[in-house]
Amino acid sequence: MAGHGAPSLAIDGSGARVAIVASLWHTEVMDGLIAGAQAALAEAGVTQVELVRVPGSFELPLVAQGAAVAGFDAVVALGVIIRGGTPHFEYVSAAATDGLTRVALDTGVPVGFGLLTCDDDQQALDRAGLPGSKEDKGREASEAALGAWQVLRGLVSTAP
Template identity: 65%
Template sequence: MSGHGAPQLTIENAQDLRVAVIAAQWHTQVMDGLLAGAQRALKELGITEPTIVRVPGTFELPVAAKQLADRGYDAVVALGVVIRGGTPHFDYVCQAATVGLTQVSVSTGVPIGFGVLTCDTEQQALDRAGLPDSAEDKGHEAVTAAVATAATLRAVAGPGR
């Protein structure tokens, strides 16, 4: 399973971080699981008032992430799913989302939690969605990674952040 070897992150004093979660709407069952996992992670970290934004699909995640990063959020989490079909659409959307979210993060300095599932089958997506029968919880992992990075960046920035 792809989650093998994942680090156990210790994140302290993250309660005051401003975090936004953007979730696509395609593939409702998978997205509901990803969003629930993200919200569970935020609660565990003591982040009680995250901003939750829904966009139509994965392709729209980068533009929403850019707007939120520019509005002072300490971390943004992007959740989506693209399932391979019979056309090149899969490749275009996956590349656009990946490159777009990377550009947002690098250009703004705001960590973007990458919770975009790029799967060959719906079952692969369900296995990663954080549902009761899922092997992995990528929504939870995306929040943890983004918040851990935001906390690290705050620590290296020093007092007065």
């Protein structure tokens, strides 16, 4: 299982302003991912959370960049891409992944990667944080974004 060996992060997110940028496709899976992301943020003490919905996963990088530029401290990007019978899966997966990486590197704002790239619907459901799911990738994406934010804050506060 991919979740085996996941870290346990103790994060104080109080004071952080976080945007969750989430695709509209695959409603059931997205509802689980968003709920997991929101729960993790609430548990970390984040009170300033804005949920922004985008048409699909391809749009995640542009809107994540907009959130970063608008002053959010961290962005949680959530989406689902299910493999089909055409190369569309590879193109959208690569573009969204590369774009989200670029947003984080270009802006210095952490981006939690909650983009599921699955072979079928069941794999997505297994990762959605729903009752019966094996993993909660929405929660993990929020924890990763907040963890990186916390590390970056520490680096700034210790800089000469």
